[in-house]
Amino acid sequence: MMLSPEQQKDLERAILEYVNGKGYQEAAAALKKESPFLQNSGPDAASENILERKWLTIVRLQAKIVELERRQAETEEILSRSVRNLKVPETNGESAGDGQQIKNPTLKLSKAYKGHKEPINAVAIHNSEPVFCSAASDATIRIYDYEIQSQVAMLRGHTHSVNCLVWGKETLYSGSSDMTIKSWNSSNKTNPFDFPEFTCTRTYIGHEHLISYLLNIKDTDFLISCSRDKTIRLWDKSSGYNKRTISGVNEDWIRAIDCNAKHLVSAGNDRNIFVFDLVKFTQTPDNKELQSLSLVINTFEAHENYIECIKVLKKHHPGDEDTVVFTASRDKTVGAWNYLKGTCIAILKGHENWVKGLTLIEDFGFLVSIGEDKTIRIWDIKKKKAVYVEKNAHDHFVSSVDYHPQFRIIATGSVDKSSKVWKLVNSNSLDLIAGVI
Numbered sequence: 001m002m003l004s005p006e007q008q009k010d011l012e013r014a015i016l017e018y019v020n021g022k023g024y025q026e027a028a029a030a031l032k033k034e035s036p037f038l039q040n041s042g043p044d045a046a047s048e049n050i051l052e053r054k055w056l057t058i059v060r061l062q063a064k065i066v067e068l069e070r071r072q073a074e075t076e077e078i079l080s081r082s083v084r085n086l087k088v089p090e091t092n093g094e095s096a097g098d099g100q101q102i103k104n105p106t107l108k109l110s111k112a113y114k115g116h117k118e119p120i121n122a123v124a125i126h127n128s129e130p131v132f133c134s135a136a137s138d139a140t141i142r143i144y145d146y147e148i149q150s151q152v153a154m155l156r157g158h159t160h161s162v163n164c165l166v167w168g169k170e171t172l173y174s175g176s177s178d179m180t181i182k183s184w185n186s187s188n189k190t191n192p193f194d195f196p197e198f199t200c201t202r203t204y205i206g207h208e209h210l211i212s213y214l215l216n217i218k219d220t221d222f223l224i225s226c227s228r229d230k231t232i233r234l235w236d237k238s239s240g241y242n243k244r245t246i247s248g249v250n251e252d253w254i255r256a257i258d259c260n261a262k263h264l265v266s267a268g269n270d271r272n273i274f275v276f277d278l279v280k281f282t283q284t285p286d287n288k289e290l291q292s293l294s295l296v297i298n299t300f301e302a303h304e305n306y307i308e309c310i311k312v313l314k315k316h317h318p319g320d321e322d323t324v325v326f327t328a329s330r331d332k333t334v335g336a337w338n339y340l341k342g343t344c345i346a347i348l349k350g351h352e353n354w355v356k357g358l359t360l361i362e363d364f365g366f367l368v369s370i371g372e373d374k375t376i377r378i379w380d381i382k383k384k385k386a387v388y389v390e391k392n393a394h395d396h397f398v399s400s401v402d403y404h405p406q407f408r409i410i411a412t413g414s415v416d417k418s419s420k421v422w423k424l425v426n427s428n429s430l431d432l433i434a435g436v437i
Helices: 005-022 025-034 050-080 278-283 430-436
Strands: 105-114 120-125 131-136 140-145 150-156 162-167 172-176 180-186 198-205 211-216 222-227 232-236 242-246 254-259 263-268 272-277 296-301 307-312 324-329 333-338 343-349 355-361 366-371 376-380 385-390 398-404 409-414 418-426
Touching: 005 025, 105 376, 105 385, 120 398, 120 409, 120 418, 131 162, 131 409, 131 418, 140 162, 140 172, 150 198, 162 211, 172 211, 180 211, 222 254, 222 263, 242 278, 263 278, 263 307, 272 278, 324 355, 324 366, 333 355, 366 398
Parallel strands: 120 162, 211 254, 254 307, 307 355, 355 398
Antiparallel strands: 105 418, 120 131, 131 140, 140 150, 162 172, 172 180, 180 198, 211 222, 222 232, 232 242, 254 263, 263 272, 272 296, 307 324, 324 333, 333 343, 355 366, 366 376, 376 385, 398 409, 409 418
């Protein structure tokens, strides 16, 4: 055993202290005679109880090791449930992690989040930060960090049910049954993503009934809302000013809207799909009179019952139709339509109750639907069939869904007052896929 001179000195002093304490005078004398460190040495206060002190140090170090091992186990457990995909070396000619193709999709639950006192109406995942938020009928919004898997903020300000959410780059927008839209930002001037410091910074007033859906037009100052008051309104995000309103077109409650670069589509209780000229709606000067009917490009009946959600396909493959919209309806079906021609591409059947929400996984050609049958269903857009079903995804109706394409996670909200984060992963088991459908 190799010890430094200082370590040898401490060890031999400790042994000498021990044999002296036991009364072994001859052994102590022999040790002092043989040891170069103990010869001609008198009592040293620093060496008193050195063996006991060294032993206690070892015990403390062992306790510290046990504590660090416990923390490491906790960290590994969190990482095992982490929703972010890590880049790993390529195997079998296919890259994994961020580059892995999803051919046989399946969902793995990361975590369920509870806290709301009433049913959840909407969920929204932030584009760049590892957080998502949920809105509920209890008039609150909760922000969760899905990496550390805990709530980081609860936002109060609305006086009635919060029905819809959408993220901007640094701003959260919420729409409520109190007929207002609110924007929320960090009060921390140096960190716009300090979510615990989020406060209401502006209230948008103009709608005359509950607000159903919000649409943030990226890279612009525009926010679009729709309402049970049968109107669609265009807002200036920087001022909160209602720039333009579409009214007298939809005949009933407008439940959902979506858009691409050219067109805005809406749907709701009148069971029709309305297609509007988005460019004209957003870019016509404020001082120019614009009739709502002049914005209508097409309208057609799509379902036999109310339409709950509508999503425009933004990415297209060669040979595919480039004006495709999907609808979720209370008639228990999902519809695919060419919205300019007004023709049906497909009717996707499988849900056993109302279909409440949709989100697109466009990179891999999938559509996700959720419904009051408590399921999450993933559809292959090209094959027009279900390729995965998560049965009993929640204990009650699944009310809302959102997807993050980079981190490949799906967030869902439910009438059971919980929200969940799911990892979208690739399954190589055809038996698994066949078994759950």
